[in-house]
Amino acid sequence: MERMSDGSSFFVTTPIFYVNDVPHIGHAYTEVAADVLARWHRQRGDDTWFLTGTDEHGQKILRTATANGVTPQEWADKLVEEAWKPLLETIDLSNDDFIRTTEKRHEENVQKFLQHLYDTGYIYTGEYEGFYCVGCEEYKQPGDLLDGEGDYAGQKVCAIHSKPVELLHEKNYFFKMSAFAEQLLALYEERPDFVQPESARNEVMSFVRSGLDDLSISRSSFDWGVKVPWDETHVVYVWFDALLNYVTAVGYGQDDAEFERRWPATHLVGKDILRFHAVIWPAMLMAAGLQVPHRVFGHGWLLVGGEKMSKSKLTGIAPTQITDTFGSDAFRYYFLRAIHFGQDGSFSWEDLHARYTSELANGFGNLASRVIAMVNRYCDGVIPAAGDMTDADAAIRAIERTATATASIAIDRLAIHEAIGTVWELVDALNGYITEQEPWALAKDPEKRERLETVLNTAVRGLGTLAVLLSPVLTKATATLWTALGGDGVVQDVRIDQAWEWTGSGTVTPLEALFPRIETSAE
Numbered sequence: 001m002e003r004m005s006d007g008s009s010f011f012v013t014t015p016i017f018y019v020n021d022v023p024h025i026g027h028a029y030t031e032v033a034a035d036v037l038a039r040w041h042r043q044r045g046d047d048t049w050f051l052t053g054t055d056e057h058g059q060k061i062l063r064t065a066t067a068n069g070v071t072p073q074e075w076a077d078k079l080v081e082e083a084w085k086p087l088l089e090t091i092d093l094s095n096d097d098f099i100r101t102t103e104k105r106h107e108e109n110v111q112k113f114l115q116h117l118y119d120t121g122y123i124y125t126g127e128y129e130g131f132y133c134v135g136c137e138e139y140k141q142p143g144d145l146l147d148g149e150g151d152y153a154g155q156k157v158c159a160i161h162s163k164p165v166e167l168l169h170e171k172n173y174f175f176k177m178s179a180f181a182e183q184l185l186a187l188y189e190e191r192p193d194f195v196q197p198e199s200a201r202n203e204v205m206s207f208v209r210s211g212l213d214d215l216s217i218s219r220s221s222f223d224w225g226v227k228v229p230w231d232e233t234h235v236v237y238v239w240f241d242a243l244l245n246y247v248t249a250v251g252y253g254q255d256d257a258e259f260e261r262r263w264p265a266t267h268l269v270g271k272d273i274l275r276f277h278a279v280i281w282p283a284m285l286m287a288a289g290l291q292v293p294h295r296v297f298g299h300g301w302l303l304v305g306g307e308k309m310s311k312s313k314l315t316g317i318a319p320t321q322i323t324d325t326f327g328s329d330a331f332r333y334y335f336l337r338a339i340h341f342g343q344d345g346s347f348s349w350e351d352l353h354a355r356y357t358s359e360l361a362n363g364f365g366n367l368a369s370r371v372i373a374m375v376n377r378y379c380d381g382v383i384p385a386a387g388d389m390t391d392a393d394a395a396i397r398a399i400e401r402t403a404t405a406t407a408s409i410a411i412d413r414l415a416i417h418e419a420i421g422t423v424w425e426l427v428d429a430l431n432g433y434i435t436e437q438e439p440w441a442l443a444k445d446p447e448k449r450e451r452l453e454t455v456l457n458t459a460v461r462g463l464g465t466l467a468v469l470l471s472p473v474l475t476k477a478t479a480t481l482w483t484a485l486g487g488d489g490v491v492q493d494v495r496i497d498q499a500w501e502w503t504g505s506g507t508v509t510p511l512e513a514l515f516p517r518i519e520t521s522a523e
């Protein structure tokens with residue numbers, strides 16, 4: 001596995017989100033995962049770029065806008081300003097760019113890409129009849145459909161949206177995707193971590209093995225989209241347009257140096273849109289003679305009551321419902337720690353509250369408060385120097401070192417839950433250390449002064465290491481802790497791959513509770 005701690009390029013993306021509705025915690029989940037990876041890499045000295053944005057064309061947005069009595073552009077502008085951009089702050093994202101598919105920098109270069117494929121013979125005219133799901137913005141194969149129930153009895157419905165599909169017959173432009181089946185299979189074989197996790201890779205491989213059709217890439221029955229450059233009676237199929245955001249945002253077609261510097265990317269996507277990213281997208285890039293993505297990771301779904309959480313099924317939870325009570329740090333921590341990244345995870349308020357209390361408030365927050373309070377009480381706030389080390393002190397140093405190294409390796413494997421779990425071993429070890437060493441007892445005996453100072457020094461150093469290692473996840477609490485520890489500058493500027501090397505010096509300042517107790521139920 002590649003190590004990328006040498007200033008090399010790291011480009012991470014989220015899907016661009018449909019602006020037909022406001023964000024829910026499923027969207028915010030991908031965002032925080034990408035944000036933690038970006039922050040980690042930045043803090044390791046990599047040339048990092050984190051891209052997110054919005055998907056604004058297509059029939060779904062057009063219909064929502066029309067139903068609300070405004071133009072699609074007005075609708076998109078409103079949702080972006082009132083809902084999607086505010087989300088960045090709600091969950092404290094550090095994105096470097098935010099692309100909207102209605103921007104000129106995107107539309108012009110989508111046209112360039114398409115024209116290039118047309119000129120090189122990868123696009124032809126044809127006819128297609130099939131069942132289209134507007135929710136997915138995708139033609140469905142009969143095997144993807146279910147028999148409708150209740151209001152939709154007698155109709156075929158989309159398995160994801162549970163809404164009827166529409167039979168469409170159109171004369172369209174087609175992309176010769178079938179020409180890339182062999183090359184795609186070779187790619188999955190040669191680069192086993194191109195599609196992750198393993199279950200996603202298997203699914204994609206068997207899909208491609210079962211045969212690839214060409215792809216209809218234009219629509220002429222409505223006009224909300226990027227115009228096909230050689231035939232303005234057609235607009236580009238919304239997915240073809242949307243996937244290109246990953247390259248138009250980093251200079252494709254207009255800034256070759258920037259494009260060289262950033263591309264290819266690590267794409268994080270929900271498993272429902274894996275095929276678009278792991279099949280269609282690399283085929284498009286191959287046709288254009290561009291590099292395929294670095295890797296495509298399909299994460300699981302947040303389940304509520306056992307079902308994929310979604311607005312259309314009325315199980316949607318807005319991120320602010322959580323952050324208003326628990327704060328953005330707890331949001332970020334909870335979803336990334338409690339769910340094995342790559343698998344589905346059930347959300348419940350009880351579980352969130354329980355982890356907040358035991359892990360953040362009692363585990364980490366309380367540790368920080370106690371250690372700083374003892375330095376204040378026993379040493380007048382001056383971080384003491386260490387004397388002779390015992391095995392117990394050395395064990396803490398060893399865990400700091402292992403956590404620093406192991407967490408970084410887990411991040412390279414996109415095992416975010418494992419990275420946090422590894423760092424938490426240090427939280428637990430420090431809590432155990434304080435309990436065993438009993439600094440409050442040592443403080444009562446003047447002859448044990450040197451031992452007290454060594455214990456507090458070890459504990460402060462451990463806390464500093466934790467502040468650095470947890471800063472990509474607990475962005476706010478670690479900044480507060482760093483200040484209280486008298487750390488230099490901002491914690492986000494301290495090299496995360498050297499977190500264990502931090503040695504405290506100078507004075508501490510009192511620390512407010514990092515994670516105040518939340519007694520009431522958040523529901």
Ligand code: MSP
Binds near residue numbers: 014245273
């Ligand atoms: N616009 C397309 C993506 C285009 S990318 C070139 C799209 N948008 S979306 O807004 O519908 O979904 C965005 C992401 O949110 C997807 O990755 C999807 O998997 C994710 N999620 C939607 N509901 C989710 C859960 N309940 N749980 C986890 N992720 C979920 O698709």
